[in-house]
Amino acid sequence: MGCAAVMQVLLLTYCVFVAAGYPFKTPLDLDVTPRITVFNRGLRGCRRFQSSTVNYSTMLLEADSEHLYVGARGVVYRLNASDISATSALTINWEVSSDQKQQCLLKGKDNETECFNHIRFLQRFNSTHLYTCGTHAFRPLCAYIDEQKFVISAQPEEGKDKCPYGPTTGYTALIIDQQMYSASQYEFRSFPDIRRNSPPPTLRTEDAPTRWLNEADFVGSALVRESLSSSTGDDDKIYFFFTERSQEQTTAYSSSRVARVARVCKGDRGGRLTLQKRWTSFLKARLMCSLSEYDFHFNMLRSVFVVPGQTPQDTLFYGIFGLEWKNVKASAVCRFSLTEVQEAFQGPYMENQDSGSNWKEYMGKIPDPRPGTCITQALRARGINDSTSLPDDMLDFLRRHPLMSQKIQPADRRPLLFRRTTHYTQLAVHMVQSLDGQTYTVLYMGTDEGWLHKAVEIDGQLHLIQELQLFEEPQPVNNLLISAQQMSVYVGSPSGVLQLSLSDCQRYTFCYDCVFARDPHCAWNGAQCVDIMTQSDRSTLIQDIQFGSRGCENVQHDVMQRSRSVRVGDDLLLQCELSSNLATPLWTLDGSEVQGYDLNSGLRIGTDGLLIIEAQQDQSGLYTCHGVENNVKVPVLSYNVTVNPNLPPLPPLEPHEEPQDLVPTLPAPTEHTSAERPVPPPVAPLLPRSELLSPRNMEAIYLSLITILGSLCVVLTTVLVYVGFCLRVGQRGKYSLRAASAAYPCSRRHSKNRRAARSSSNMELKTISNHHNGNGVCNGGSKQQNGDVHDGGLLQIVPGGGHTSLNTGPPPPAPPLPPTPQHLPSHCDFPSGLSATLPSVLRRMNGNSYVLLRQSDSETSSPVCYSFSEELNRILEKRKHTQLLPRPDESSV
Template sequence: MGGHFTLLTHLLLLLLRSLPGVCGFPFGPVLDLDVTPRTTVYFQDLLGCQQFSRRSLNYNTLLLEDDSGVLYVGARGALYALDTSNISKPVNLMIDWRASAEQKKQCLNKGKDNQTECYNHIRFLQRYNETHLYVCGTNAFRPLCAYIDAEHFNFSSGFEEGRDRCPYDPAKGYTGLLVDGEMFSASQYEFRSSPDIRRNFPFPTLRTEEAPTRWLLEADFVSSVLLRESVNSSVGDDDKIYFFFTERSQEQMAYPSQTRVARVARICKGDWGGQRTLQRKWTSFLKARLVCSVPDYELHLNVLRNVFVLEGQDVHSTVFYGVFGLEWRNIKASAVCQYSLSDIQRAFEGPYMEVQDSKWRQYTGKVPEPRPGSCITDAHRSKGINSSRDLPDNVLTFARRHPLMSTQVHPIGRRPLLFKRSVNYVKMAVHQVTALDGHAYSVLFLGTDEGWLHRAVEVGDQMHIIEELQLFETPQPVVTMVISPRQRSVYVGSNSALLRVPLSSCRRYTSCFECVLARDPFCGWDGALCVDISSRTNRSRLTQDMQKGNRACDNVPGAVVQRRRTVMSGDDVLLQCEMRSNLATPRWTLDGSDFQVYGLDSGHRVGTDGLLLIGARPDQSGDYRCYALENDVWALVRLYSVRVLPDMPFPIGPTVTTGASSTTTGPASPSVSPSVPTERPLPSPPVPLPPGPEFQTYRHMEAMYISLVAVLGGLCLVLTVVLLYVSFCTRGVYQRCKNSQQGLPESGVPHMELKTISSHCNGRRESRHGRRSLSVSNMDDMGDGFLQIVPGVGSPSKSPPPPAPPLPMPPPLPCSEYASSEYTNGMSATLPSVLRKMNGNSYVLLRQPGDPEGSTSPLYHSFTEELNRILEKRKHTQLDPNPPDESSV
């Protein structure tokens, strides 16, 4: 039943993939919006990173005080004060704050998980005043809060009850702020309570309304921010706090399968609740929907995962960046949408929604004065309304029943700033940097659910992902992130560790092409190195091109890998050329001319990892250059001088040789373009090798190898006899051997059959790449031994049968009949076996000695087809990544 259900699921997904706009799935033409990271950097290749990790886990709360150089960290059962310049040094301060054994026991009695929930997870950590911090933790499902003396880094007083300020569950969405001695937080605080937004202190405390209209419905909070809109306000406005969350949809949706929506809510900092109506409830609460979709393809990303607020020179130029995902957890896709504060304010000033016939519809009636949900301004004060307690009851009643706005908040440009499929972004931070062209660029740092960090830059109306970094060796989600402009670093927290990552690693770019094509606003080429532009006071000689990324780098020294390859005619040769950029495509030239690809029968194939010459011919000798083509720029990556020796017959009769080999020099090689210098001059073009002393040397070398193989065959035979005896005795024949030595009659002699021959005959074990000797047998595979002894079935009669005649030993085969003899650098000898050669990787079909000519195993044809499939699969994976610069002859 489960298999049928899985098959049905796959068929359904295939059907949805064929429909571009069905239910907002990220299939069809929308994939064209996907942005590919230019380079991929793995964990072992990270540069300039620092790591902090102690016995604690879950480093999910960070408080950065950049001016004082301190990073406060809240982990599971501990608090740390780290030096921002070196988070790895052991002198960092620590407060041990673990849940007591009694509290853990009570947590277990409540049915909670002892591996994750019954600990003290720090959820809130912020500055309270100049001398103290305020911290709250879950404390094994009994939240506590406390004050910390920042100077001595210890608790300065007793603990406070925290159940109204911190959630019980460490996995619940939560956000909180300390503003001028007042604490604002949003979460689901208790077991069965509904999520709400609260002001916890000072008195009176406020919260959201639950009846008759529930303001929040299964809300999952992700972020909050205070905007000082009272500063330089011409209308005497109040400061506002914005909350961002995802909740269950209340209005009618275009797609019934989408049950959740992203929201932004707003409250006024000076709200004190109503006098009679909405007592101890918000009078200024309003919420609106955040839309992040691609209208052309009906793709809607409705789950808000994180928000970063980038404040401009004034509060009205504030920009909100939101990370969105899909509601379906089995499909990965992410988008970043950008919103302006003016668009959010316009939504809160628009029409309201109300419940009509159990459905939310736009309200078209008369709105009372002053406008419900607005903050107290000079216009209110002129009418004698100095606080929310002075608001009329009809205004408060309308506000209670109309918390939702009809106008939706669309992103800037009405489309996502960035879309990425197969990735779940979960955290984000944004930093603005001024490039050499004088423009300020926003660099986005996006953390994924598998521990990767994407650095993306906004260029015009497009996004360019500079690189993706693997921050953790073990996949784990990024849980928190904060940027330090002073340290030019981003601090990333996860479940196992805290990392300090530089905002950019310019020294990773080793050439002018890489430095300019990266389009990294932090980096510029100074003529010899790629440097951080902030480290140079004189930037006139630095090269950078943010807009187009294709400024030429002519006459700039750069390292170009050059190799020589000498192979025999008929060999398959792979000329590797790895593209360091995921956006680059390989382009090949032969002796300065474009290398054309005419299909599978052209004798070569071009892939992302190199050029494959299939059955090399002497006319394919020459100088091969591999270029990386990116953004209309050709950058030389590798240069190969290939020499294909003709396959000539052996001379008959005596041959006279001289003591020295002759050398031949041809005309000079074509010069390299001055715009693409190489490390050394190009070698001479290939010249056919005439028969003579040098060829006779090759013949002697081949005879030496054949002799060596014969010796190894003899060793193989000896080992075979030993293994025959060992296997014979270990399979229950030991007793019969003993009886035979004592003159006792044997009950039977088992019949033995030779079954498997391993590649040990040529002195090599199975390689790490999976190279194996293969054989054909009608029996099931019994292992990787040299020989398989299969005992025969004895006669059931009591009288012992006559002893079986001894098995005739076949004449020993030379190893060339069942193994491959290889030379270095992709050379293989021609063997009288069913053989396929691929740059030194040889496979041979073993045959039983004494088989009649033309007789083959019934598995021969299927085995040959399997070999072909294996060869095709291994052409790009089983090669020596760094072949030597030597001739293989």
């Protein structure tokens, strides 16, 4: 089958699936956008601890302790919990010898990662000692640490039954009443196992005739003291969370990997004959975290956090789930109640009669006492005081039926949060009581690229308050701990440990900004946004977590005002970049709303500003930019615009004329603030005019662009899947788009999908643009020269031709462009010694692209250039975060 035929079949298949709504539907209502984005350079109050070692994977923080214990590769640290960057850190070096490293190499292990002593376990053993275990170059060892002296108090002991061999093997462990419970794949070729190691009796899971764990990858464990206030004399239980290969095969849905929770009783001592030295209380059930209406099933459990309630029955489990496909990034957060888990363990069992993978619900008689139950008062009344007295028929049934049929559903039967293009790795939960008396759940979630998301649970869904870039270079978050006493969150990573405040209230600069955040930690005190935990008098504080819109109606805030002057016939760009990703722009002229979608209005509204095309005298007035968030309109910035009628518009250029020839003869538009003297800004080169840009042809070009761009999106999607079949796809009449080289100022933006946009015409477009973050954190803030900061813009359109060749060689050279200096990518300087900068507002504004001829701004950030691919990527990301105007947008090309 030829390339063209293959593409036609794929395109038809894609259209059929899209029409059917499967599986390309996405739960947009749960795909929440973080309200505030803070880059690494904009972090406030961040403390860091780093040393010569790596892999800070284990942390221990006790509620009443001033110490944070950290286990890394070959070393254990004791840090000051109030300030981890202080120089008072104590160190225990626990490296492997050269002989042990050589033995590790002989086993075929990696000398760069595996043949070291990675600390995998670090917990308190008693009031005087800690207990730690390390991989020790694929020969695990464990040791006691004297807390007072902070030294290893005795010779390390064998740890192969307590600690995994490798640094990345799934593992979880607890010390409960000086007994160690652990779950992992311990030995090199052993099966996964849940064990109680010491002191005796030691217990483990069964592997024959029915294997209880099937390639399990453990992520967490928790003790729930269900014996407290129990009316039945129940036992405490230990819950283990993991992902394993599926044993159920159903017609409705099947998957190779599923998320599980398993349970054992703390007082379990094993059976007398049957299940000797094996758990007699082991049961497991499936955790469901899915969007069934969209057929999204999150099978991979990555992290679990247990939130104790006022009673054991109020215990909640929060889990981070991912998709089974490694090349698809997506995450979901689901919450489960202990009551739902207990109901599943009281439900029907699954059975496997043919020793294959076809498990189905057991419909036969269930032995008495019920298999998997703990010892209760009712059993003690029958003479069964511990597990060794349980009857053999009951234990034999449990041996063959460890899996429960009932699936454990999350609260509200759907996730609290769904995030595309995000891979969450760790989770920590903090309970905060707000001013309205309610207790809110605040979640901190780390990603595989080193970002920390803070969210609050409101009415069964999560509102993402902010996202923080923790590192300049992407790296995963390995561990998260929260200290309510220190009001800090601690982050472990491959390169070090970070300490951040639980709140970031000072980032919000006015009342509505503080209220819009919906952060339970923050409230407005009349002058600034403050942490409520630091306020003794809370009677005058303003906070609205439920709606994020009330309380600031009578609070005034200063609105920055600027003045702009422009000659008749010129284009004018009024910048207004909103700091909130959830806000949409709204512009007014002398109090009346500006309509930016009418083709003949001469105005275009975009996500970052307002563009006045060929300004006329009647367009003078006071333009005010408002941010609309949570149905509240808040003024952000005002421009007093004057269109000068005394300067005539420039005559159109002849085809043979060069734009820069006319630049020295043109007076420049001016801009100044209301409190400053007007300062003449630099002038950007003019662009040749084209009949193609006449209003008569705009509508036809716009429709053509939309049609071709839509087709290209479909084609590009299928090409990603079948790139092995076709490496080049020829089409007629494309735009040839080339981006001037530029530097991207931020180390990372949101995770983006790279796309290319083309359309049929006989033109070549060259776009130059820049961006600055509204919070002043990208590039470390604005750079000023002589007290002013200038922005400008340029889009050059020159005659050209689209290329349709499928040759793998380099494309033929494009027609010559107006000359620019060699250092353009670094400083964006232009001919005649004039410097112009380009604001971030040169994006696709309200669905259109624009030609910005001349403009300057005295209070915006310094110039930074962008390539066209980066600019297009930012357009697509911004459009996802912004609600466009209600009417169809028109082309201005």
